[in-house]
Amino acid sequence: MEKVDRNFLVLSAVYGLLGMGIGLYMASVETFKFSAVHSHLTLVGFVTLAIYGLAYRTGLAKKDRWAVAHFWVSAVGALIFPLGEGLAINGNGIALAVVGSMLVILSALQFVVAAWRA
Numbered sequence: 001m002e003k004v005d006r007n008f009l010v011l012s013a014v015y016g017l018l019g020m021g022i023g024l025y026m027a028s029v030e031t032f033k034f035s036a037v038h039s040h041l042t043l044v045g046f047v048t049l050a051i052y053g054l055a056y057r058t059g060l061a062k063k064d065r066w067a068v069a070h071f072w073v074s075a076v077g078a079l080i081f082p083l084g085e086g087l088a089i090n091g092n093g094i095a096l097a098v099v100g101s102m103l104v105i106l107s108a109l110q111f112v113v114a115a116w117r118a
């Protein structure tokens with residue numbers, strides 16, 4: 001529970017590296033069809049998780065069991081959403097992208113509560 005801020009920040013960096021890798025790949029093969037996957041992994045994964053982590057680190061959001069649940073929903077959502085987008089772009093249906101986007105929205109709502117309770 002006390003490490004939730006660190007977990008958010010480390011995962012943010014990992015998703016950021018993954019997203020940047022996809023960006024680099026797109027640039028090197030000059031094919032931009034996965035542009036949305038790249039931008040969501042970097043913005044929802046890297047930037048958003050970093051903001052959550054910094055909020056927990058600085059006390060702007062309350063660090064308790066709720067924060068741990070928030071971490072897991074955010075972690076899964078930020079990965080499944082761009083993954084589902086990639087599948088959708090390749091014509092494999094939108095189900096995973098829909099589930100991922102729901103989790104991303106749920107995690108934003110969890111953050112509202114965590115910030116409110118601080």
Ligand code: HEM
Pocket residue numbers: 019020021022023024025026027032035036038039042043046047
């Ligand atoms: C190694 C670092 C990065 C590389 C090589 C890279 C590469 C790219 C490429 C090739 C595109 C597609 C451009 C196009 O469609 O014409 C793109 C778009 C984009 N990137 Fe990155 N990027 C990097 C880091 C980031 C980071 C850190 C963020 C955000 C925090 C970001 C956010 C975006 C956004 C929002 C778009 C626009 C997507 C769209 O218009 O559909 N990128 N990037």
